[in-house]
Amino acid sequence: MGKVTGFLEYERLEEGYEPVQMRLANWREFVIGLNAEQAKQQGARCMDCGTPFCNNGCPVNNIIPDFNDLVYRGTPADWAAAIEVLHSTNNFPEFTGRVCPAPCEAACTLNVNDDAVGIKSIEHAIIDRAWAEGWVKPQPAAVKTGKKVAVVGSGPAGLAAAQQLARAGHAVTVFEKNSRAGGLLRYGIPDFKMEKSHIDRRVEQMKAEGVVFLTGVLVGAMPKDSKVTSDAKETISAEQLKAEFDAVLLTGGAEQSRDLPVPGRELDGVHFAMEFLPQQNKVVAGDKLKSQLRADGKHVIVIGGGDTGSDCVGTSNRHGAASVTQFELMPMPPEQEDKPLVWPYWPVKLRTSSSHEEGCERTFAIATKEFVAGTGKDKGRVAGLKTVQVQWQGAKMTEVAGSEREWKADLVLLAMGFVSPVASVLEAFGVERDARGNARAHTEAAGGYRTNVDKVFAAGDMRRGQSLVVWAIREGRQAARAIDEHLMGASTLPR
Numbered sequence: 001m002g003k004v005t006g007f008l009e010y011e012r013l014e015e016g017y018e019p020v021q022m023r024l025a026n027w028r029e030f031v032i033g034l035n036a037e038q039a040k041q042q043g044a045r046c047m048d049c050g051t052p053f054c055n056n057g058c059p060v061n062n063i064i065p066d067f068n069d070l071v072y073r074g075t076p077a078d079w080a081a082a083i084e085v086l087h088s089t090n091n092f093p094e095f096t097g098r099v100c101p102a103p104c105e106a107a108c109t110l111n112v113n114d115d116a117v118g119i120k121s122i123e124h125a126i127i128d129r130a131w132a133e134g135w136v137k138p139q140p141a142a143v144k145t146g147k148k149v150a151v152v153g154s155g156p157a158g159l160a161a162a163q164q165l166a167r168a169g170h171a172v173t174v175f176e177k178n179s180r181a182g183g184l185l186r187y188g189i190p191d192f193k194m195e196k197s198h199i200d201r202r203v204e205q206m207k208a209e210g211v212v213f214l215t216g217v218l219v220g221a222m223p224k225d226s227k228v229t230s231d232a233k234e235t236i237s238a239e240q241l242k243a244e245f246d247a248v249l250l251t252g253g254a255e256q257s258r259d260l261p262v263p264g265r266e267l268d269g270v271h272f273a274m275e276f277l278p279q280q281n282k283v284v285a286g287d288k289l290k291s292q293l294r295a296d297g298k299h300v301i302v303i304g305g306g307d308t309g310s311d312c313v314g315t316s317n318r319h320g321a322a323s324v325t326q327f328e329l330m331p332m333p334p335e336q337e338d339k340p341l342v343w344p345y346w347p348v349k350l351r352t353s354s355s356h357e358e359g360c361e362r363t364f365a366i367a368t369k370e371f372v373a374g375t376g377k378d379k380g381r382v383a384g385l386k387t388v389q390v391q392w393q394g395a396k397m398t399e400v401a402g403s404e405r406e407w408k409a410d411l412v413l414l415a416m417g418f419v420s421p422v423a424s425v426l427e428a429f430g431v432e433r434d435a436r437g438n439a440r441a442h443t444e445a446a447g448g449y450r451t452n453v454d455k456v457f458a459a460g461d462m463r464r465g466q467s468l469v470v471w472a473i474r475e476g477r478q479a480a481r482a483i484d485e486h487l488m489g490a491s492t493l494p495r
């Protein structure tokens with residue numbers, strides 16, 4: 001273990017942030033990672049628990065006590081060993097080290113009556129050093145199997161699966177309808193949370209391992225009036241894919257945004273978050289857009305209190321919005337969870353993101369009743385919205401009489417989550433859907449990740465519904481093993 005008395009001697013260290021004014025002036029990442037000495041101290045706090053709850057709380061089951069110990073020991077050889085340990089369970093620690101909400105830390109034993117080990121900051125430090133030292137190299141398979149696998153979608157689930165399958169010797173082609181790989185890592189999560197060079201670097205590594213990326217290619221079909229991001233210039237049918245490949249993995253995400261069908265929804269200026277965020281990421285990447293949804297000088301209201309809403313807040317503030325307000329339908333959660341009651345599980349508590357700290361009024365237990373149109377030259381454009389406060393008794397919501405209010409708004413962003421994958425993509429393959437509209441496939445070992453259609457598998461948000469990057473990586477890895485078993489009769493890929 002780290003240092004036997006480390007948890008008594010040292011406090012948790014948080015990663016630093018650049019000052020708000022500085023970070024609002026650009027789109028770059030602003031988190032200042034731990035240096036080697038700080039990471040060593042943080043690693044020293046780990047107690048190497050007999051039952052490491054952190055390892056169980058982590059969806060990819062990172063072997064956390066081992067890399068904590070190696071970072072505490074601190075020689076270059078120890079750091080090189082730490083990235084081996086990390087990569088043994090997680091293909092892309094630079095993604096999770098930046099954007100994971102860290103359920104491992106909620107589960108850490110130290111979190112019971114102290115502050116958790118800064119596991120995510122250690123992960124971040126290990127992978128950044130590994131790239132800087134040149135320790136991350138392509139690992140092409142020594143023996144090719146001659147089997148061909150198509151992966152539809154290049155989000156974290158598709159990328160993790162493709163890398164695992166290529167390393168098992170299969171010829172993998174990734175089909176992506178957008179012009180760049182990465183899924184929501186590329187076009188949802190803003191650059192200030194994760195710069196896209198991290199994805200580019202992995203794509204290069206995977207190409208060197210033999211993975212072929214076909215971008216701008218839509219598999220199946222997309223409804224004509226769809227607002228889902230697509231740069232597709234070509235379409236390939238489900239039949240063609242099934243005929244040409246020995247297995248197909250569907251990792252198309254859950255891209256159907258939840259709508260708010262109240263009066264005035266059709267007004268100009270009311271948009272899904274996923275119309276707003278991808279455009280900014282494209283501009284940062286150097287794309288020339290015909291027009292861009294921007295928040296400059298506008299009163300922005302973001303409806304939805306989750307990660308996507310928070311990303312809209314940060315993006316609007318970087319545009320120079322006049323004001324940013326975020327609505328959440330649920331009541332304000334407690335600032336501090338009841339630890340003995342909830343540990344080691346993920347607690348419901350008030351979470352204030354770095355974007356909230358940059359400037360945002362947050363309102364809870366509020367429902368939008370109507371979008372109000374402007375007049376004169378602003379006819380047809382949103383000028384405000386009408387709301388009412390709500391109260392909750394269990395799952396029952398009632399409106400509070402007399403709490404109606406009108407708000408000024410020039411831009412409204414709907415960030416209320418995603419209901420399901422785009423149905424037409426699954427329909428094109430004849431894949432059955434569950435009650436929530438996700439691809440139906442269980443995750444148990446035998447037959448895991450298989451859909452009802454022969455040799456077609458599904459993983460990530462497309463199978464489990466809207467989730468997290470770390471769950472997508474887990475599902476991609478596990479689905480890769482299931483496909484390898486299906487093709488070869490057995491697999492040495494880790495589960």
Ligand SMILES: Cc1cc2nc3c(=O)[nH]c(=O)nc-3n(C[C@H](O)[C@H](O)[C@H](O)COP(=O)(O)OP(=O)(O)OC[C@H]3O[C@@H](n4cnc5c(N)ncnc54)[C@H](O)[C@@H]3O)c2cc1C
Binds near residue numbers: 101183184229308460
């Ligand atoms: C704005 C936003 C912020 C988020 N922030 C976080 C965060 O901070 N931390 C976190 O852990 N999670 C976050 N998430 C959730 C996380 O990004 C997703 O859970 C994760 O990306 C899902 O991975 P996936 O590979 O299953 O699908 P996706 O990332 O959605 O990728 C699916 C890919 O498939 C492609 N595709 C779909 N259909 C087709 C088709 N028919 N043909 C070809 N290509 C197709 C899509 O274009 C897309 O590139 C966020 C989500 C959003 C929207």
Ligand code: SF4
Binds near residue numbers: 108
């Ligand atoms: S639960 Fe916390 S203290 Fe225990 S092994 Fe994991 S990181 Fe270390």
